[in-house]
Amino acid sequence: MNGILLNEQLKAFLSEDIGSGDATGEAIFQGEEVTASIIAKQPGVFAGRVVLERLYSLLDPRVEVNALIDDGQKVFPKERIATITGPAHSILSGERVLLNLLQRMSGIATMTNSAVEALADEAIRLCDTRKTTPGLRMFEKEAVRAGGGFNHRRGLDDAIMLKENHIAACGSITEAVRRIKAGLGPMMKIEVETTNEAEVIEAVEVGVDVIMFDNASPDEVKQYRSLVPSPIVTEASGGMTMATLPDYAGTSVDYISLGFLTHSTKALDFSMLVQKEAISW
Incomplete structure (x- = not known):
């Protein structure tokens, strides 16, 4: 801190x-x-x-x-x-x-500790999101780590993350990534949010660093993960609850990000x- x-x-x-x-x-x-x-x-x-x-x-x-x-x-x-x-x-x-x-x-x-115990999969890291209380983000992210979780990006300035609206405004994942890479330095990673198999394949082909599977079921996460080469980090996010979290154990995704760790505690x-x-x- x-x-x-x-x-x-x-x-x-x-x-x-x-x-x-x-x-x-x-x-x-x-x-x-x-x-x-x-x-x-x-x-x-x-x-x-x-x-x-x-x-x-x-x-x-x-x-x-x-x-x-x-x-x-x-x-x-x-x-x-x-x-x-x-x-x-x-x-x-x-x-x-x-x-x-x-x-x-x-x-x-x-x-956070309850979520880690519910997932019960040491191969998957649970992390927070930017759904924090204004003015308290530093404290809330510190608390996630204390509970055994990990921090996603702290703000808009420490990573590039293409979400659904960015992609829609640019026209496609390919075009959005092209624009970023045209002026991007070597130290900044690119994460892309995907919602279906076609978008996952497109994200892999344009060479991003992290691919998020948004609102994907456990079976979909397994399917999408099989399409992603090992150097690319994978993340699942959206729609999960404490009750459904155990269903994502064994999906081989690298990270699961949970908004409820901070916005519903x-x-x-x-x-x-x-x-x-x-x-x-």
Whole structure:
């Protein structure tokens, strides 16, 4: 995760929530020191240690965070995830932003881990898509990795991917690829989305690097995969659910990309509890 971008995002999130100041904290606290714990309320897979360790350093360097778990580890109800010690005002001012991010990231890590287990095919890598929450892509893709998945492209600038509408606008896969290769440097790969056997054959003939089989059934994926030479990477995507994912095991596709890992995930519930005896009034 890009450290500079991480800091910028966290500062923006804190600014959004705190605004010109935490009115409640400023009204009742006078420098009290407390210890708080982050507690899991549901079983799942944890993600967000970098957020846990970075957020309070930006808000108040006096706050000390002791993370008790790593990304990718399973958590259980009532398990302590971390202890946080420092000024009560600062700890509670950052509470909601911290919990929101940990809950969102851990929910995605849990969903990803469940998908990996449902597929049960180590030869196929599960990856995310760009169907992420605006402003949270960096965090959500980090969470996918914590859950045992892999990242597809992070944005429009790090790979060329010809989708259905690009191809329709150019007239054909062949013409779209011709235009790209006319000005493409040697470091950029080309992926093409295909929807039928003819398009798969066309993509192979024009020499792309990655071919996606879009909305293909398991039998179709096997059929299309047999048409693709081994140097070309293959991907299946579209229309899959957690229930149908196991049907794609053994299809020999290299990757399966799943939008629901990020766009349909429920947050994993955490809470912050202050140890009352640690407060000195």
